[in-house]
Amino acid sequence: MTLSSRNIRRLAVAALMIALGTAVARAESFVHPGALHAQADFDRMKAKVDQGAQPWLDGWNMLINNPHASLKWQPRPANVVYRGKDGAGHPENYGTLFNDAAAAYALALRWKISSDDAYADKAVAILDAWSVTLTEINGSSDKFLASGIYGYQFANAAEILRAYKKWPEQDFRHFKTMMLNVFYPMNHDFLVRHNGAKIDHYWANWDLANMSSMIAIGILTDRRDIYNEAVDYFKHGQGNGAIEHLVWQLYPDGLGQIQESGRDQGHSTLDLALAGAFCQMAWNQGDDLFGYQDNRLLRGIEYVAKYNLGNDVPYVIYRNSDVTQDVISSNGRGDIRPIWELLYNHYVILKRLKAPYTQMFVEKVRPEGGGGNYGSNSGGFDQLGYGTLTYTLK
Structure with a gap:
């Protein structure tokens, strides 16, 4: 049968559309693993630890000596997690969630570097236990901190384990469904409604926590719409987690005042912990x-680092609907969080930019540990940590 010229043109157009559609799909597809760590990162970690190279070996020892990375760890899933008083008498139990999230991540890391499947099995057991149990996160408005911080941490553990051949596909799907049904709706709702409060009421870390969960869930579940929602909020959001509100006052010397600088330094460094994790996940997806x-x-990182190392920084009075802060807060000044390796290695080692105060801080805290190495309360688990092992480039 001879094709007419019209049919030939139609076939050519159809073939072109298929080719273009395939190209777009590839452009829109996600890199896996591709949240906080890509495969090249794991290859580097494993090679350096196997060589006994420093400072990676010190970072590895921080990991394997942490009880959360032990095969003895037992998950304690709950049907409903409460953070903050809900007014109905339910006791807070969110400690079980942040401890198990830290354990799942630590065990997943230990598996990727050691190649010992026993650690993957234990990490998967934690994720499976929660995915068949958790139905709700409740409490006071603090429930939105739980949905954000522990959402991004759980999603990162699962992203590491997604290629583990002994994790049944149906169980992985069940875990992703939990992330989409329990965590993401709260992330989205908070960034849209802010719990019914004025747009500037909640501090930057509340937005950043839910943005981090949102971007991690988008990557984990291959949901480009969720990923884009998070990135768009970083660039154009109305709340205090958007970049122009987070680093809101720029100075001629290259520093940038953080939204929570007048509140306390513990939350200022939390802002950096969450913003750094958010940007790292986007970076691994090409953004x-x-x-x-x-x-x-x-500019905000250097501002916080400089002040927390004992130096003076400029300060402009901060005002929102609730507070007026005339001076920078010294509360919590010098507190340690395991957040600096990520920031230092990206800006100074990878991009070769100058960040002298960030460099001084990383030298102060190295080697970085993880959840459980910085106290037993929630603040010690706000970041996944182990940055000396995971982010050191050279």
Whole structure:
């Protein structure tokens, strides 16, 4: 049968559309693993630890000596997690969630570097236990901190384990369903409604926590719409977690005042912990938010680092609907969080930018541990940590 010229053109157009559609799909597909760590990162970690190279070996020892990375760890899933008083007399139990999230991540890391499947089995057991149990996160408004911080941490553990051949596909799907049904709706609702409060009421870390969960869930579940929602909020959001509200006052010397600088330094460093994790996840998907608006985030990082190392920094009075803060807060000044390796290695080692105070801080805290190495309360688990092992480039 001879094709007419019209049919030939139709077939050519159809073939072109298929080719273009395939190209778009590839452009929109996610890198896996691709949340906080890509496969090249795991290859580097394993090679350096196997060689006994420093400082990776010190970071590895921090990991394997942490009880959360032990095969003895037993998950304690709950049907409903409460953070904050809900007014109905339910006791807070969110400690079980942040401890198990830290354990799942630590065990997943230990598996990727050691290749010992026993650690993957234990990490999967934690994720499976929660995915068949958890139905709700409740409490006071603090429930939105839980949905954000522990959402991004759980999603990161699962992203590491997604290629584990002994994790049945149906169980992995069940875990992703939990993330989409329990965590993501709260992340989305908070960024849209802010618990019914004025847009500037909640501090930056509340937005950043839910943004981090949202971007991690988008990557984990291959949901480009969720991922884009998070990235768009970072760039254009109305709340205090958007980059122009987070680093809101820029100075001629290259520093940038953080939204929570007048509140306390514990929350200022939490802002950096969450913003750094958020940008790292975007980076592994090909989006450079670290460099957005001429490295605006770095200006805030250097501001916080300089002040917390005991130096003076400029300060402009901060006002919102609730407070007026006339001076920078010294409360919590110098507190340690395991957040600096990620920031230092990206800006200084990878991009070769100057960040002298960030460099001084990383030298102060190295080697970085993880959840459980910085106290037993929730603040010690706000970040996944182990940055010396996971982020050191050279």
